[in-house]
Amino acid sequence: MPADTAHAAPANENVTELNRLFALQKSAWAAAPFPSYDERIANLDRLISLTEANEDAFITAISEDFGNRARQETLIAEIVVTVSGVRHAKRHLKRWMRPRGVATPLHLLPGRSRIEPQPLGVVGIISPWNYPLQLALAPAAAALAAGNRVLIKPSELTPRLAETLRAAIAAEFDESVCAVVTGGVETGQAFTETPFDHLLFTGSTAIGVRVAEAAAKNLTPVTLELGGKSPAIIDDSADIDAAARSIAYGKMLNAGQTCVAPDYVLTPREKLDATADAIAGAARTMFPTIDTSNDYTSIISDRHFARLKSLVDEARDKGAKILEVGSSNALYPQRKMPLTMVIDPPADIGLMKEEIFGPVLPILPAQSAADAIDHINRGDRPLALYWYGEDSAARDKVLQNTVSGGVTVNDALWHVAQENLPFGGVGKSGVGAYHGEAGFNTFSHLKPIFYQSRFSSGGLLHPPYTEKTTKILSLLRKFI
Numbered sequence: 001m002p003a004d005t006a007h008a009a010p011a012n013e014n015v016t017e018l019n020r021l022f023a024l025q026k027s028a029w030a031a032a033p034f035p036s037y038d039e040r041i042a043n044l045d046r047l048i049s050l051t052e053a054n055e056d057a058f059i060t061a062i063s064e065d066f067g068n069r070a071r072q073e074t075l076i077a078e079i080v081v082t083v084s085g086v087r088h089a090k091r092h093l094k095r096w097m098r099p100r101g102v103a104t105p106l107h108l109l110p111g112r113s114r115i116e117p118q119p120l121g122v123v124g125i126i127s128p129w130n131y132p133l134q135l136a137l138a139p140a141a142a143a144l145a146a147g148n149r150v151l152i153k154p155s156e157l158t159p160r161l162a163e164t165l166r167a168a169i170a171a172e173f174d175e176s177v178c179a180v181v182t183g184g185v186e187t188g189q190a191f192t193e194t195p196f197d198h199l200l201f202t203g204s205t206a207i208g209v210r211v212a213e214a215a216a217k218n219l220t221p222v223t224l225e226l227g228g229k230s231p232a233i234i235d236d237s238a239d240i241d242a243a244a245r246s247i248a249y250g251k252m253l254n255a256g257q258t259c260v261a262p263d264y265v266l267t268p269r270e271k272l273d274a275t276a277d278a279i280a281g282a283a284r285t286m287f288p289t290i291d292t293s294n295d296y297t298s299i300i301s302d303r304h305f306a307r308l309k310s311l312v313d314e315a316r317d318k319g320a321k322i323l324e325v326g327s328s329n330a331l332y333p334q335r336k337m338p339l340t341m342v343i344d345p346p347a348d349i350g351l352m353k354e355e356i357f358g359p360v361l362p363i364l365p366a367q368s369a370a371d372a373i374d375h376i377n378r379g380d381r382p383l384a385l386y387w388y389g390e391d392s393a394a395r396d397k398v399l400q401n402t403v404s405g406g407v408t409v410n411d412a413l414w415h416v417a418q419e420n421l422p423f424g425g426v427g428k429s430g431v432g433a434y435h436g437e438a439g440f441n442t443f444s445h446l447k448p449i450f451y452q453s454r455f456s457s458g459g460l461l462h463p464p465y466t467e468k469t470t471k472i473l474s475l476l477r478k479f480i
Contacts, residue, residue, distance in 0.1 A: 014183030015190045018151070021179050022194055025122045025149035028176035034119060035147045037097060043144040044093070046172040047086050047137055054168045055079055058133050061160035065132070067298035067335050073254065078133040081417055085138050088419040088436060089145045096145070096440045106479050110453040117444040119147030121197035126188065126211065128202045129155035129300055130257045130357075135202045135225075136165060140178065142439025143198075149177055153191045156184040157300055189214070196220050198443055202259070204355070205380075205428050212431075223432035223442055225259070226425050227355045230382040232262035232412065233372050233398060234275060235389025242410075243388035244278035245285075247361075250386070250412030252283060252339055255297040256359040257304075260384040260406070260416055263356055266372045269365035276323050276341045276363050283325040283339045290338070291330035298335045299358060305335050308358040311351045312340055320345040369394045373401045381405075381427035386412045405429050 035043075051058075058078070063069045100115045123143040127136035136152050143150045152169070154162035159182070166180035173179065181187060192199070192214035201211045202225040215222045232250070234243050250262050267275040287293050299305040309332075316322055326338030340360045345351055351362055366372040376382070385404035387395055399407060405425035408415045416423055416435075424433025434442045452458070460472050 012186075014181060014187040018153075018181045018183075018187060018190055018194065021151055021175060021181060022122060022196075024176050025151065025179075029119070029121045029149050033121075037094060040093060040097075040145055040147055041090060043173070043177065044086050044090050044141060046178075047141055047144070048083055050168045050172045051079060051083055051086075051133075051137065054164065057164050057168070058161065061164040062132060062158065065129070065158040065160050066300055068294060069254070069297045070295045073295070073297060074133075077254065078131055082134045082137045082141075084417075085419055085435065086141045089141055089440070092437065093145055093440075096437055104450075107476050108450070110455055112451040112453075114449050114451070116447045116449055117146065117440070118447045120443060120445055121148060123148045123150050123443055124191060124194060124196035124199045125150060125152045126191060126199070126201040126203070127152060127154050129157035130254060130259070132158040132161045133165065136180075139200045139202075139223075139434055139439065142434050143200075143443040144178065146440050146443035148197070148443055150179075151191075151194075151196075152178075152180045153188060154180065154182065156182075156188070193217065198223070200434070200442075201225070208430075223424070223434060224430050225423075225434075226383065226428065226430045227259045227357070228380055228382040228425070228429040229263040229355055230260060230384040230386070230404070231372070231376055232265045232386040233366070233369075233388065234265060234267040234271070235369065235387065235391055235394050236268050236271075237389040237391035237394065239388075239390075240271060240274055240278050241282075244275065245282040246388070246410070246412045247386070248279050248282035248286060248339070251279075251361050252286065252296070252359055253413070255299060255337065256361075257297070257300060257357055258413070259357075260413055261357075262361070262386055262412055263382070264352075264362040264364060266364050266366040266375060269367060272343060272363060272365050276343050279341060279361070279363075280323055280325050280339070287325070290326040296326075296336060299337060302335065304358070305337070308337055308356070308360060311349075311354070311356065312337075312342070312360055314349050315342045315345050315351050318346050318349055320349075369397050373398060376402050376404075381425070381429055383425045383429035384408070384413075384415070403427070 059071050059074045062074050102113045104111055104113045125139050132154055136154055140150045162182045166182055169178055169180050192211045195218040199215050199220050200223040201208055205226045208224045208226045212222055232247050247262050287296055290296055321343040323341040324338040328338055331338055337359050342362045344365060345362050381403045383405040385407045387398055387409050403426055406415045415421055419436040422433035422438030423435040424430050432442055
């Protein structure tokens, strides 16, 4: 069965279920709007429990939805990362929940000022197909840590995982606290139009625009985790072989179907062929039998596969030099693609305009750090940027003169796994951030509170205004 096909109830039944669950969670929140620390810890424990108890079921469902994905890949990118993030939240939750004292200016003393994190209410999460477990449960953990109720809408392109996740969450959680709504496009549209207290969407920039437009009708605040063309920059000071191993891994994990995968490489012109050869060699080392390897992930659907193939065909037709790792004849029937390096392609082809989201890697020449910076800044701001080298001045020049969602230096992907760093995009690669404390803050209202003292002299500024008022104001202005 094509991965696009979903086993789901009729759309109107799913929308009815969505409306029922949303009303139930809103009512539950109104009755108990501030869950205790112990309640939140119990919810985080439930997430860990359901992830570990259903590990095999999740791995099997994801592999079946894709056509093939290695158990170890799902363990690394979904199970371990998710549980690690939830445990991080547990360790730090008490501090995150604590009211935060802030300085009070002299003219407002002896009053006190604090910021108190408060749950928002009901949070909606629209998770994508590429990491369908991690990108559902990681934001759910942040929202539950912040004391919210959570509704999750998984992608219709991973129906087996969606149903497995729905059942797992239903077994651990009361549906007034956390639940899953499955369904296709109509359900997804209804989900974006639901008046959540916060909505998080992970997916493409084009769909992100539509989500933001729908949410705006209810003034629902949104966090949009999108994508873009994330560059990997190889400086002249870099170890080409080490950079190649990192880039090959970052591009071939999940067959490049990763929002922070290196989208293209910028390398010194004189090292263009050496870079392509080194990446190819690293790929062959990781996948020595790529044509028959179960370690290598399939493309999610026939439609996505056809799109990637057409991008490569256009580059080939325009005369670009292409280097493949793997046999198209062997891989295409498995809905897999070779790692396909396109060397110095024309700037006007689709490969250089669209986020690739697959194992196709343009490799471009850059004359200098300034040339790389100019190339990046001509496009939309990327979700990630990777820099390789030992020249700290060149590194800092690139980092200070480009704007990206996040950065890993001398490796790929790993900033996303660092829970003490916020994860999010900028510009067309996203709005807002989560992970760790940033996630707790995203799903909280950081309520500012001023506690007036009974010894306050503020009454001296009340009407009727007199010459005495003017003198007090004149004195105050010297201290503010």
